[in-house]
Amino acid sequence: MFYRETGDFKTSYSADTQTFPIKLDRYRFWAIAIFAGILVPLWIASVPRQSAEFFVNPILLPFLIFSLAAIGLNILTGYCGQVSLGTGGFMAVGAYACYKLTTAFPDLNLVLVIFASGAITAGVGVLFGLPSLRIKGFYLAVATLAAQFFLTWMFSKFGWFYNNSATGQITMPPREVFGIAITGPDAAPWATYFFCFFFVFVMGWAARNLVRGRVGRSWMAIRDMDIAAEIIGVNPLKTKLSAFAVSSFLVGIAGALYFGVWYGSAEPTEAFGITLSFQILFMIIIGGLGSMTGSFLGAGFMVLLPILLKKLMVDMGGMEVAVAKHIEIVVVGALIILFLILEPHGLARLWQLAKEKLRLWPFPY
C-alpha cells in the first residue's frame, strides 16, 4: 500500500494547480515519460530492424499519432462541446501542407515544417469553425462533414496540391533532422518513433496547460451552458474559434506525421476518408470525452483491439481474414454502443471508478 492519496499537503496555490497533485502520480508520469521517451527508443535501436518494424509501424506509431489527433478532437468536442466529423479532412490539410512545404522548401527543417503544417491547418480549422457560431450539435456535425468531403475532394481535384504527380498520390521525400533520417525508406524505426513521441509529448503538455487555465475554462463554460457563459463574460466567437484553431493545430500535426513519418505516401480519399474521422471520434468516445488520459486510452484501445482480435481469430482460431475483418467491425460497433449507453465518459471514467473502488477495497464501508 505505497500509493496514498492523503497526507500530501499543499502550501501554495501553484502547488495546488499542478496537473498531478498527488506526488506518486507525478512520479508515475515521469516514469512513463522516461520509459516511453528514452528506454523504448533505446530498445528499438538495439533489436534487429525487422522485429523493430514489427512493433513500431503497426502499433507504436499509430498509437502516438492517433493519440495526438484524439487530443486535438477532444479539445474541440470533449472540452468545447463542438462536435466535429471533419478530423480526417483536417489531417489531410496537415499532410498536404507538410508535403507542399517539404517539396517547395527542401532545406527547411522538418520540425519547423511539421509545426507550420499545424499552423496552416489551424487557419483552415478556424475557417470551417465559423458556422459553429450559428449552428450547434447535430447540424454542426453535418457542417464539419462538409469540410471533410470538400477538403479531400479539393486535394484530389487540383494538381497543384500533389505537384501533378501521375498517380495523384503524394510521397514524402527523405528528410533528416540533425543528420538522422526521419522520413523516407532509410529512416530507422527508433528515429521515427522518437520523432513522433517528441511531438506527442510537447503538444500533449501544451494542451494540458491550456485546458487547466483560462482558455480551458472558457471552453468548458461554452460546452456546459453557452448562454450562461456569454452572460458572465465569455466571448463565444473567440472561444469557439480558439478551440477550432488549437484542435486543428494538433490534428494538423497528427496528419503531417501520419503522412510524412508513418505512411510515407498517401492518396487523399483513401488515407483521409470519412472512416478516419469516425475512427478518431470513436477513440475519444471510448477513451473519454473531456479527458487527456482518455485520449491516450482511446487511441491505444482502437489501435490494439484490431490487432488482438486478428491474433485471436485468424492466427489462433484459424478463421478467414475477410470474416475476421467483418467480425472486428461488429465488435467495435457494439463496443461504441455499449460505451455510449453504459459509460459515456469512457475508459478514463472507468479508470477513475476503479481507483475509487480500490481506495476502500476490500472493506467498502
Add this chain to the structure above:
Amino acid sequence: MSAQTKGAAIRMVHDADAPHDFTAENVLHGLPERSRGPVVLEVKNITLRFGGVVAIKDISFDIRKGEIRAIIGPNGAGKSSMLNVINGFYHPQEGEIWFNGARRKPMKPYEIAKQGIARTFQNIALFKGMSTLDNIMTGRLTKMHTNIFMQALWAGPAQAEEIEHREKVEKIIDFLEIQHIRKTPVGRLPYGLQKRVELGRALAAEPDLLLLDEPMAGMNVEEKEDMCRFILDVNEEFGTTIALIEHDMGVVMDISDRVVVLDYGRKIGDGTPDEVRSNKDVIDAYLGVSHD
C-alpha cells in the same frame, strides 16, 4: 385591472421619470437614507416586444449605488425580461439604458459583463462538468488576459495571473463558507449549495451591479436565511449594488431598500417597501380586483 387603474399606472410612470440632475435636492428628497448614492443604472422608457406580445411597456427606474433594489410582480410581469434587457440578452425596441453615467450602446452580453454587470439565474446555470473552484474562476474570466501561447507554456505571466485570481476566488470561497466543496463537481452538490456557488461566480467578477434572479426560489427556511445573510453581507462588506427579483414578500420587504413593482409589463409602483405595501395598484395586482 380596470381601465381606470391602468390609466393611473401610466400616469405614475410618467411622474416617476427622473430628471437629469440626480443629486438635486428635489430628486433626493423622499428617498431612503441608503438610496441617495449616485445612480449606477437607469432604464428609461424601455419597451420590449416579442412580435406582437409586449413583454415590457415603457418602464423607467433607477438603481443607486450601494442599495438593494427589488423587482417584484406576479408571474409573467416582465421581471426576468427586465433583467435580460439590463444584461443585454434582450434588446429593447424603445428606450435607453444609462450605466455609470453614460448611455449604453447596443452591446453583446459578454461586453456588458466586462463593463461590470454580473448575474445569477432563476434556474441554476452552473457549468455542471466543472468543480466549484473552476466555476467561480470562470467568474473572473473577464479579468484574465494572458494570451493563449503563454497559457500553453504555463509560463511566468500565465501562472502568476492564475495564482493572483485564485487568491481572490479563495476569499470568495471563504466568504460563502464553501471551502469543503472546493473541488467537488457542482453537479453533485445539493440545490442550496449550487445557488451559493452561483452567487460566488457572480461575485468573482467584482461587479458594479449584481443582478439576482430569484436567489431564494425553491429553498427551505434555513437556506433562505443563509442566502439573505449572504446578500446583506455582500452588500455591506463589498458595497455591491444589488438588484434582485424575488417572490418571497417577507424577504423582499426585509432586505430591500427600494422596490419596483411590475404587472403585465407595466410599472405600477416604485418606492420603499412601506410605500409599496400601501400602494393600491400593488395590492390590486397581487390580490386581484373586482371588476364592477
